[in-house]
Amino acid sequence: MKFWHIAVKDLKVRVRDKSAFVVLLIIPMVMIIVLGTVLNWAGSSFTANVTLVDLDHGDMARHLTQDVFASPQLADLLVVTTVPSEAEARTLVEQGKTGAAVIIPAGFSSGVTAGTKVSIIVLGNPDTPTQAGVIRNIVESFTAEVQRRQLAASIAIRALQQSGAVPPQRMQEAVQGVVAEVSTSQQTGTVSVATTTQEGVKVPRALDYYAVGMALLYLIFTANTGTEGMLEEQRQHTLSRVLTTPTSRAQVLLGKLVGIFVIAALQFTMIIVLTRLLYRVNWGASVPAVIVMAAASVLAGAGLSTLVTALARTPEQASSVGPAVALIYSLLGGTMWPVYNMPAWMNSMSRLTFTRWSVEGFTSLMVNGGGVSSILRPVGVCLAMAAVFLFISLMVLNRNYR
Amino acid sequence: MLVEVKDLTKRFGKLTAVNDIHFSIPAGEAFGLLGPNGAGKTTTVSMMCGLVAPSSGDVVIDGHSILHDPMAVHRSIGVVPQDIALYPTLSARENLTFFARMQDVPPSMLTSRVDAVLDIVQLADRQKDHIETYSGGMKRRINIAVGLLNQPRLLILDEPTVGVDPQSRNSILETLKELNRQGMTLLYTSHYMEEVEFLCTHIAIIDHGRVIADGTQRDLRLQAGNKDIISVQLVREADGAVRDRLAALPGVDTVELRDKTIRIATDQGRSLLAGIISALDDAGCPVSTIDVKEPNLEDLFLNLTGTSLRD
Numbered sequence: 001m002k003f004w005h006i007a008v009k010d011l012k013v014r015v016r017d018k019s020a021f022v023v024l025l026i027i028p029m030v031m032i033i034v035l036g037t038v039l040n041w042a043g044s045s046f047t048a049n050v051t052l053v054d055l056d057h058g059d060m061a062r063h064l065t066q067d068v069f070a071s072p073q074l075a076d077l078l079v080v081t082t083v084p085s086e087a088e089a090r091t092l093v094e095q096g097k098t099g100a101a102v103i104i105p106a107g108f109s110s111g112v113t114a115g116t117k118v119s120i121i122v123l124g125n126p127d128t129p130t131q132a133g134v135i136r137n138i139v140e141s142f143t144a145e146v147q148r149r150q151l152a153a154s155i156a157i158r159a160l161q162q163s164g165a166v167p168p169q170r171m172q173e174a175v176q177g178v179v180a181e182v183s184t185s186q187q188t189g190t191v192s193v194a195t196t197t198q199e200g201v202k203v204p205r206a207l208d209y210y211a212v213g214m215a216l217l218y219l220i221f222t223a224n225t226g227t228e229g230m231l232e233e234q235r236q237h238t239l240s241r242v243l244t245t246p247t248s249r250a251q252v253l254l255g256k257l258v259g260i261f262v263i264a265a266l267q268f269t270m271i272i273v274l275t276r277l278l279y280r281v282n283w284g285a286s287v288p289a290v291i292v293m294a295a296a297s298v299l300a301g302a303g304l305s306t307l308v309t310a311l312a313r314t315p316e317q318a319s320s321v322g323p324a325v326a327l328i329y330s331l332l333g334g335t336m337w338p339v340y341n342m343p344a345w346m347n348s349m350s351r352l353t354f355t356r357w358s359v360e361g362f363t364s365l366m367v368n369g370g371g372v373s374s375i376l377r378p379v380g381v382c383l384a385m386a387a388v389f390l391f392i393s394l395m396v397l398n399r400n401y402r
Numbered sequence: 403m404l405v406e407v408k409d410l411t412k413r414f415g416k417l418t419a420v421n422d423i424h425f426s427i428p429a430g431e432a433f434g435l436l437g438p439n440g441a442g443k444t445t446t447v448s449m450m451c452g453l454v455a456p457s458s459g460d461v462v463i464d465g466h467s468i469l470h471d472p473m474a475v476h477r478s479i480g481v482v483p484q485d486i487a488l489y490p491t492l493s494a495r496e497n498l499t500f501f502a503r504m505q506d507v508p509p510s511m512l513t514s515r516v517d518a519v520l521d522i523v524q525l526a527d528r529q530k531d532h533i534e535t536y537s538g539g540m541k542r543r544i545n546i547a548v549g550l551l552n553q554p555r556l557l558i559l560d561e562p563t564v565g566v567d568p569q570s571r572n573s574i575l576e577t578l579k580e581l582n583r584q585g586m587t588l589l590y591t592s593h594y595m596e597e598v599e600f601l602c603t604h605i606a607i608i609d610h611g612r613v614i615a616d617g618t619q620r621d622l623r624l625q626a627g628n629k630d631i632i633s634v635q636l637v638r639e640a641d642g643a644v645r646d647r648l649a650a651l652p653g654v655d656t657v658e659l660r661d662k663t664i665r666i667a668t669d670q671g672r673s674l675l676a677g678i679i680s681a682l683d684d685a686g687c688p689v690s691t692i693d694v695k696e697p698n699l700e701d702l703f704l705n706l707t708g709t710s711l712r713d
C-alpha cells in the first residue's frame with residue numbers, strides 16, 4: 001500500500017504545480033481545438049490522387065476511366081486527373097505530385113476482345129504507398145473482372161464451335177456477339193472496389209487517426225514529465241530519504257508509475273471525450289475496449305518513463321535523454337504521421353514502439369468496431385512492453401545501489 | 403552494542419573515501435563523528451543507512467546487518483540527511499505524514515506522532531505552511547523532525563546545523579541533548595568541534611577516510627598528551643626560586659620561565675589559579691595578567707594531522 005501513498009503524494013505535488021497542470025491538461029485541450037479548426041477535421045478524409053493515361057481509346061479503356069475511376073462510389077476517395085502521355089504521368093509520379101499513375105497501353109481493348117495477353121501499368125509513388133495501394137487494388141479488381149469475362153467468353157465461343165450450332169461462316173458474327181454481351185454486362189457495375197491498403201487493413205478517417213496520434217503524443221509527453229518528477233525527487237534528496245525508510249525500491253517505482261498512470265489516464269480520457277464531443281471522432285463501438293487499449297498504452301508510456309529515469313546516470317542525462325526518446329517515439333510510433341503512409345523500413349521499425357501497437361489497436365476499433373477480444377494482440381504487446389520496461393528499471397535501480 | 407561499524411571501506415574509482423573505518427556505539431550514547439569537509443562522514447553515514455553499498459565491511463545496527471537485512475535496519479533508525487530532504491510545495495504536516503507512512507508508523511499513531519515531533523522542534527504553529535515559505539533554520543528543524551517520527555533506537559544526524567543561525571543551532575543542540583538524555587542513541591557528524599564537544603560523550607575523529615582518534619572527550623585529550631596551559635605575565639622578571647616554588651604546587655606538571663612569562667602545564671586547569679596567584683604573591687612577584695588555555699579537539703586534530711579542522 002505504500003506505493004499508493006507515494007502516488008497520492010506525487011499527485012498532490014503535481015496539482016500544486018500550476019504550470020504543470022496547465023501543460024498537462026489545458027494545452028492538449030487548446031491544441032485539439034486549434035488543430036481541429038486548422039485541419040478542418042470535421043470534413044477531411046483520406047483521398048488518393050490518381051493520374052490516368054489512356055493510350056488505347058477503346059471500349060475497355062473507357063470502362064476503366066469512366067465507369068470505374070469516375071464512378072460516384074469512388075468520388076470521395078479519388079482525385080482523378082488525366083494526362084495524354086506516359087512520360088508526363090511518369091514525371092508526375094517522380095515529382096510526388098500524384099499517388100499513382102494508371103497507364104492503359106494502346107491495343108488494350110482489342111487485345112481483350114481477341115483474348116490475347118494484355119496488361120495495364122500502375123506506377124505507384126513509393127512515398128505514399130497507401131494511395132498507390134488503393135489505386136493498384138482498383139485496377140486489379142478491374143483486370144480480374146476482365147479476365148473472368150474473357151475466360152467466360154472463350155468458353156462460350158469454344159462451346160459454340162463444338163456444338164456445331166453455328167455454321168463456320170457465321171462464327172465471326174457469333175463471337176462478336178458474345179464479346180459484346182460480356183462487355184455490356186460490365187456496365188452493370190459489378191466491379192467492386194474496397195478501400196484497402198496493400199496489407200488489406202482498412203484505413204480510418206484522417207480525423208480519427210489524428211485524434212489517436214494526438215492522444216499518444218501527449219501520453220509520451222506526460223510520461224516524460226514523470227521522468228522529470230523522479231529527477232526532482234533526486235534533486236530534493238527526498239528519494240534518498242525515502243530509501244532510508246523501510247520502503248523498497250520496487251514500491252517507490254510502483255508508486256511513481258501509478259502517479260504517472262493516473263495523470264496520463266486523466267489526460268487520455270479528456271482527449272477521447274473532447275474529440276468525440278467536438279469533432280465526432282469515432283473511437284469505436286466498445287467503451288470497455290477503448291478503456292482497455294488506453295490503459296495498456298498509458299501503462300507502457302509510464303513504464304517507458306521509469307526506464308529512462310532508471311537508465312540515466314545523472315539528472316542532466318535524463319533530462320536530455322527523455323525528450324530524445326519521446327521524439328523517436330513520436331516520429332516512429334505513428335503519432336506524427338500515419339503508419340500506413342510510412343516507407344516499408346520505417347513501418348517495420350515502428351513495431352518496436354508501443355505507440356505503433358496502440359495506434360493499431362485504436363484504429364482497428366475505429367474501423368472494425370470490435371470489442372476487447374479484437375485488440376488482444378496490441379493490448380498484449382503494450383502490456384508486455386510495460387513489463388519489460390519495469391523489469392529493466394528495477395534491475396538498473398538495484399544495480400545503481402553501489 | 404547498538405551499532406557496530408566493521409572495517410567499512412568505500413572506493414569511488416581511485417578515491418578511497420572511507421578507509422577501513424570501525425567503531426561501535428553502545429545504546430544510549432551520543433557518538434560524534436568529527437572531521438573536516440571531505441573526510442568521509444557523509445559516505446560513512448550513507449553506508450550505515452543503506453544508501454551507498456560498501457566496497458567492503460559491514461554495519462550491524464540493533465543486531466541487523468545493513469548488507470543482509472537493510473529493511474530491519476531501516477526500522478531501527480531515523481535519518482537526518484546533510485541536505486534538507488523535504489517536498490517544498492507540501493506543508494510541514496504533509497511532509498511529516500508522508501514520511502511517517504514511509505517509516506511504517508501505524509495509521510492509528512500518525513496524528514499523535516506528527517504532533518509530537520512538531521512540538522519537539524517547536525513548529526506546531528507553522529505546520530500548515532508550505533516548506534518553501536520556511537526560513538533555513540525552520541527547514542532544518544523539520545528536517546530533524548522527520549528523523550524522529552518512528553521513535554528510532556538510533557538517530558543518525560549528518561551535519562544537521564549547516565547554514566543555521568546561532569540561535570537555531572543552540573535550540574537544535576539543546577533538543578538533541580534532551581532526546582539523548584531521554585535515552586535515544588545519537589550518531590552526530592559535524593566539522594564543528596564545539597557542537598561535538600557539547601553534545602557527545604564519545605567521539606571519533608575522521609580525516610581522509612580514516613579514524614585517526616577515538617574515545618571519550620577526556621581520553622582524546624590525554625591521547626594527544628595535551629595539558630591545560632596557564633600563562634602568567636609578571637610585572638617584572640622572576641628567578642629560578644619562583645619557578646621551583648610553582649613546580650612544587652600539587653597538580654603542576656612542568657613550569658617554563660622566560661623573562662617575565664611563566665608557562666605552567668597541568669591537568670587541573672582553573673582549579674590551580676588561586677594557588678598559583680597566592681604563591682607568586684608570597685614570592686613577591688606581582689601578576690600582570692593570567693590566562694588559561696584548555697586543550698580542545700581542534701588542538702588534537704592539529705597535532706594529529708598538522709592541519710586545521712576548519713577549511
Ligand SMILES: Nc1ncnc2c1ncn2[C@@H]1O[C@H](COP(=O)(O)OP(=O)(O)O)[C@@H](O)[C@H]1O
Pocket residue numbers: 414417419437438439440441442443444445446
Ligand atoms: N558519489 C561519489 N562519487 C565520487 N566521489 C565521492 C562521492 N561521494 C563522495 N565522494 C568523495 O568522497 C570524499 C568524502 O566525501 P564525504 O563523505 O561527502 O565527506 P564529508 O561528508 O566528510 O564532507 C570526498 O572526497 C568526496 O568528493
Ligand SMILES: [Mg+2]
Pocket residue numbers: 440443444445484560561
Ligand atoms: Mg558530508
